[in-house]
Amino acid sequence: MKSANLVNKLARPRHLATSGDGWREEKNEANESLRRLRRSFKASCGKFFRRDCRRNFRRAGKIKNMKLNQVAISTIWNIDVRNNIKDALIQIKKLGFSSIEVAYNLREIRLEELIAATIDLGIQVVSVHNFCPVPVQENWGRFFTDYYRLSSPNKSERQQAIDATKMTIDIANSIGAKAVVIHAGTIEMDNKYIKGLFQLYKQGKRATSEYEFQLEQFNANRFSSKDTYMDAVVKSFEEIVPHAAGCNIKLGMENRYYPNEIPDINEAEYLLDIFGKKGLVYWHDTGHADVQGKLGIEMPETYLSRFKDFKDYLYGCHIHDVKGVDDHLPPFTGEIDFVKMKPYLESCTVKVIEAHQPATPEQIKSAVDKLCS
Helix, strand or coil, X not given: CCHHHHHHHHHHHHHHHCCXXXXXXXXHHHHHHHHHHHHHHHHHHHHHHHXXXXXXXXXXXXXXCCCHHHCEEECCCCCCCCCCHHHHHHHHHHCCCCEEEECCCCCHHHHHHHHHHHHHHCCEEEEEECCCCCCXXXXXXXXXXXXXXCCCCCHHHHHXXXXXXXXXXXXXXXXXXXXXXXXXXXXXCCHHHHHHHHHHHHCXXXXXXXXXXXXXXXXXXXXXXXXXXXXXXXHXXXXXXXXXXXXCCEEEEECCCCCCEECCHHHHHHHHHHHHHHCEEEEEEHHHHHHHHXXXXXXXXXXXXXXXXXXXXXXXXXXXXXXXXXXXXXXXXXXCCHHHHHHHHCCCCEEEECCCCCCCHHHHHHHHHHHHC
8 A cells, every 4th residue: 555545544534533513612522533533543544554654664674772873853853834844854864864753743734744755765753752743622822742731630631631642652653653752741830930940040140049049949839739740640641651552652751841840850760660660761851951950950960870770761862952041952062961971872772863943954963973973
């Protein structure tokens, strides 16, 4: 079966998902649409699509422990809402990449185009970032990856997050990927505590008593609020971790940028103790760890040393650089010591450069050369 026909099959559930009386206005209708989309996807193309993808991706090699000279790149670098997807993938391939992580900013039609292009170009998908595709019901005021939260105390929102994550897992399985990167959630609190830390840092007040007071206030509020949200994360993981395991997909729990996001390093250890042997893995983000250190939350060296404890669960990493607290820069253009990082990065099965625009092709190529030297 030709890849174009298979991608057309992916489009059919989209029409099912958008039928009905104004699903955009009704939460319950949107939830049911997402469930129908996932069921239709699996029923209409699951078996044949997986077989076709595996045949194509076999050329790119099986995913074992990728060496640093087998680094992948996230499509967040050069695929946005309007550019030509195949041209963008050709650009990636010309830089020497044979594998990608599918980013979180693709709606269904764009995802279909990307799947077809990866098959035509022989590019391997090693990981997919949740949510993929972007959920059908937008949650204005939140970022793509945060439309719904697995940590939400609101049962309806949490179910939306679970359903959208399961959809991402199904798609990852069908296109031959081995991991889905997830954001576990957020401890909701007054934004003044988080905003205050960043403002004082940018004003050069990191070493002041004013900053230390702000940090103490933040830590106290985070600690007093976290139980409700951690309980919700556990309930969500009880549904999505077995689903991922059933699809032979690793669920990569990423360390986060904002200090009120889940998990901090102790929460990561707690969740891995519960779900690590069931398919949950740790996904290290170099830039996020650096920012957390600069804010005085947790030093990057602590993350690195804890890798020894996480060695059975450390699976993937996002590699990008930081200046101040501005992240997602090309590696070796900021302040992170990647020479010191390299031995730890070698421990990761999947390594993904996650630089954002305006990173240039030359900067990306230089980063890969230095990582592999």
